[in-house]
């Protein structure tokens with residue numbers, strides 16, 4: 001391939017993130033009418049950068065994401081893994097992400113294709129609670145997922161099931177791994193679910209957890225042992 005046709009993986013991802021940033025901006029402005037089902041409901045750009053720093057700091061290689069939407073947060077994660085690893089070969093199927101909306105999965109696949117990260121991302125389609133309950137059995141003999149725990153879990157799906165998601169994912173995370181949950185501070189409608197979640201997480205003896213007021217508020221929980 002001539003040099004002029006080569007586009008570095010980082011550049012491709014950043015181009016798609018830019019495009020999605022514009023879509024998110026018009027969604028948040030309310031100027032364009034977008035139905036709830038078609039909304040990206042993505043993390044903010046600052047939150048993407050925050051995840052980028054967190055995941056680099058823990059030398060993250062394996063990620064579980066609950067709530068893909070059209071792939072904005074997934075692309076921030078993919079960007080970080082590429083920055084950390086340099087070689088794309090080691091990153092095959094390094095992000096497992098769960099989503100139940102077929103139309104969003106279609107959009108996410110297109111974004112992953114355009115960003116050049118299709119091989120890195122495994123999308124599991126269906127209800128997150130059912131998938132998480134069956135995940136240990138499903139990945140037990142998998143050549144990639146079966147032999148190691150996740151370094152990082154991002155919880156960003158339906159907000160009523162956070163406590164159940166947390167309890168299902170905690171055994172799948174390595175010591176020193178992180179679980180981050182979005183929307184702890186905003187929107188207000190989620191307040192009671194978020195209080196319940198934060199209280200639940202902070203009662204655990206093997207968890208150190210704090211709310212970081214960035215974007216919509218991120219609960220960052222470290223698994224101590």
Ligand SMILES: C[S@@+](CC[C@H](N)C(=O)[O-])C[C@H]1O[C@@H](n2cnc3c(N)ncnc32)[C@H](O)[C@@H]1O
Nearest residue numbers: 041042043067069072073099100127128157158
């Ligand atoms: C807030 S959006 C995710 C945004 C994405 N993490 C980002 O920042 O780009 C939540 C997504 O979770 C999906 N979702 C909601 N409940 C779900 C469930 N029970 N199982 C799987 N996906 C679910 C929704 O369809 C939606 O796309």
